[in-house]
Amino acid sequence: MKILRDLFRDYRFVLSFCVLCLLLFLAFITIFSPYDPTRWGVVPRDLKPSWEHPLGTSSKGQDVFWQAAFAVRNSLTISLIAGVVSRIIAVIVGMVAGYKGRLTDRVLMFVSDSFLVIPLFLIIVMLAMLVRHLMNLVTLGLLLAIFGWAWDARLIRSQILSLREREFTQTAILSGTGTLPLVLKEYMPFAIPLVFSTLINNMSWAIGMEMTLAILGLVNMDIPTLGTMLQWAISYQAMLLGYWWWILTPVVLAILLFVALYWLSVSISEYLDPRTRLQRVGA
């Protein structure tokens, strides 16, 4: 509880926490949605916001408010899949490279370095193009997960490298602890804060990537996500025709989501870093 109280002293944490709760609430209420999000023409088209349709309706004959709620839910699902799976890869690669050292370390770090250097966007586009007909929330999440681990594996590796030199490692090895229990029981607790703070950044990256793939039409355009919603609005010339409620909804939601996730991660990592925590909390 004390941790939460300390975190809530940061205005950025409070704001981002509230925004994320609101968005999660939006994602949650989709189970009460009166409309099927994939069907067209369920409501009159191009209506301005009103009591009946709080965010108006689109040229596809869909209620923008409910579309947005589904979009937030689906975008969060994709990013959660991408984030969790790539965290698993990052932890395994980082721990193996950091603990094994030598050639294993060199090979794994070379791969992760290449991932950082090569313009990955193009590789993702290439892959997405080939599996376009298989695209759904899960495959898109997995596709992004394959490419999202490199930097975080490096962070975990350097953490392990420093832990390996500590005395308790020697104590554990001398008292007969195997490699796997040592890594899981002794090292994992140190890596967990890192895993969580990178998870948030990675989710944000995945949401952005999904939106970018949507402009190229490389995701399943029938599933409402922030990216596809914006793409439909663009392709129907919503801005030129003055349907601002349709095009601004995904943009504003996306900006809120990105800023909230970033502030949350900055706030948490500042709290986790003892030097900055002292400055902020005072004790």
Place this chain on the structure above:
Amino acid sequence: MNFVKRYLIPRLVQYILVVFLGVTAVFLIPRLTPTDPIAHTIAQIRSQGAYLDPATVDEFIQDLKELYGLEGSILDQYIGLWKRLFRGDFGVSFFQFPTRVSELVGRALPWTVGLLLTTTVISWVAGNLVGGLAGYFSRKRWAQALDFAAMVIRPLPYYIFSFTLLLLFGYVIRLFPIAGGAAIGSVPSFTWSYIADVLRHAFLPALSLTILGGTIWFQTMKLIVQNVNAESFVQYAKLGGVKEGIIVSKYVIRNAMLPQITALGLALGQIFSGALITEIVFSYPGLGTLLYNAVITGDYNLIMGITIFSIVAITTAILLLDLLYPLFDPRVRYR
């Protein structure tokens, strides 16, 4: 000699390996995925309403196999790819038949390079300068205001930020053209009006890349400078009565600059991806828009060409940056 052995050779080896890995990945991806690019292309042509009789289809498949380098065993194909690469030949674009991919890339390249080079240089220099000053004077009100702005802009992906600028300038304040690289039908020439037109078209994409890139340099530089500031040599200079301007420019910012050069090398791939995305948003006639058209028409050969070319170009740029680094860092130079 020591320098060559410990600095130059590891980097050259790394460079060759990365290019090798990248090209191999581009080679393997279409072969590992369940889709057959040829069947895919033919289905696409059919879906566009063309009738193909069986004999034509067979001939077509043969042509496509040749075109995509799919003849012979996997090893033959792989060697064939490298042979073509060394000739600088990426095959023929399928949907702009028979234009060569290398010609299309060459046509788009000046736009991308111009945009990327100017925005990267401006954002790096400006971001580091402002970040350095803001880090040194971190208690001043303007520094805190900039810090807040950076906190809002930093997390936005290239697509959303450019699109917001597009909405703002394209529909609310109509100051700048929102699409294209020059007025339609204008002939490239060294006249003042043509150059002004190109600059006006480039303004919004460049602004978006500069602000987003600059924000990252600003934030990291500010952090580094705040750390350097706490070092004892800065305290000593202050106590010794060295003028503040000299401390900032000669001691603090210069020391903080070095990690930023390394960071520029590491970020280049992402900056490049970002530039492609920004070009797509503003329909700027560079590689990004070429990629967009290639994806929309399913021109797989063109996409492969763009990808391989970009991997080679970016890794080469990073290598050059790495080789220039000793000029800035005396510790590497004299090792």
